Each structure stands twice: as structure tokens, then as C-alpha cells.
Amino acid sequence: MNTIRGTMMAMACGLVLLGAQPVAAQSSAAKPATPARPAQDPAAEAFKAWDKDGNGSLSLVEFRTGWQQVQRVAEMQVRLRHQFGTVDANKNNAIDPAEYGSLVLVKQAGKNAPQMSVYDANRDGKLEFGEYVKLVQALAPEAGKAAAK
Template structure:
């Protein structure tokens, strides 16, 4: 029973991660829509199904499901690792990376003088990095981190 629960939680976490990544990408790229323009409803489950259905036949084979499942598992593991790292650097536990904490990031220290200013990743200009902004920083400074963390 615990294995089923953990499996469902992992799948849900992966789906949330995929949905969050899509929402972040859309909000960063899209301008606010006029109030009169209706937005289509988002369906993360349908989007995931379509992404997993590699041959586009409307059915998931065991191979397609297994491949998609493994991607979700890797994404959930990476999400957990990034959350842990974020929490470790967030010394004052305000759920954000403040300017004083930014310099403690290993990626920033490794980049040295070439490290971008924190403001480059502070999308909402609130003077700190939330988790989503932190993920963007990791993607920019360590593009292969996702691959390495998934191994």
C-alpha cells in the first residue's frame, strides 16, 4: 500500500513539476491577455499523455508509459534535490535566496567574477530569488546539472 501511495505521490509530483515548468515558461513569454480574451483550460494530464504517446496513436504502449514514467521519476528526484539545496542555502528560512545568501551558492562561487548578478534571475524584481527563480539560475549556470542529478 505504501509503495502504491509513494508511486502516486511521485507521479503527481512529476506532473506538478511539468505543469509548473509549462506555466513558468508561458508566464515568462506571454503578455497579460485582455480581459475579454478567454484562455483555453490547461490539462496537464492530457499534455503529459500527448508527450508520452511518441507514435501519436492515442494509446500508450508499455514502452511509452515506462519511458514517460522514468522521466517523471527523474524529474521528481531532481526537484527534491533542488529543493534540498535551496533550503540549505536559505539560511534565514524565509523561502527565498537573499543577496547575502546568493554569494554562498556553490554555482556562484565556482563562476567567480564571471557569476551573473542576482538581479539577472530575479524575474519579479523583489530583491530575492524564489524557488522558481533559483531553478532558472541552476539551469543557466549548470545546464548539465539535470542530467547529472538524474543519474
């Protein structure tokens, strides 16, 4: 049962990482200026992405390729989470300015390293995991591509 649950979680994570974005809820007070888009279907989006020949069905090769991609993405996410946790010395689930300088990618970039504020999207003075992933995508494109897929 744990194997099935783990497999399903990996698939769900992979589907999200393949580009499916959750739909944000609208408040009843906000009136959309344009007609509302239909809700996205992550499973349909993943199927379409995996169906390379566009014939409406997945061959074993297409499924295997998509599945392997999901596995690579999940593995990269685990590695990034581990690295993030290692750098987060005070364990506040964020990389603070004092911790930012200890990032290997920042050290490698040296004086060409971007200021932390470039990746601090919510301007709270620290990098949360999603912001850290954006930094990795920018400074280590090969790792960032795998994490973003």
C-alpha cells in the same frame, strides 16, 4: 496507501514539470482581448508527450519511459529543494544577497557570475525557489534540463 499516495504525488509533480502549466483565473472585471483558450488538461498533455509514436495509446515502453522521466524530475526537485534549504541560512524560504555568494554555481562562475537581480523575477531582492531553479537552469544546464522536464 502511503505508497500509492506518494506515487500519485510524484506523477502529479512530474506532469506539471513536464510542461503543463496551471491556468490562471481571470477576474470578472478583466475582459480578454482575444477569445479565451480552453482549459489545459495536464493529463492529456502528459499522455501526448509520452505517446512517442502518436498512435493514441501508450505501450509499456512509452509508459515506462515517461514514468522514469517523472521519477528523475521528482528526484532532481528534491535535490534542488535540499540545496536551496542548505543555502537559505536564515530560513526565510529565499536566498538573500548575502547568501547568493555562497551558491556553488556562483562561486564556480567567479567574476562571470550573473548578478542576483538577473534571476529575481519579482524584484523583491531575493530568490524564491522558482527563481533559484531558473538560475540553476542557466548555470548548470544539465541539472536545469532535468528539473524543467
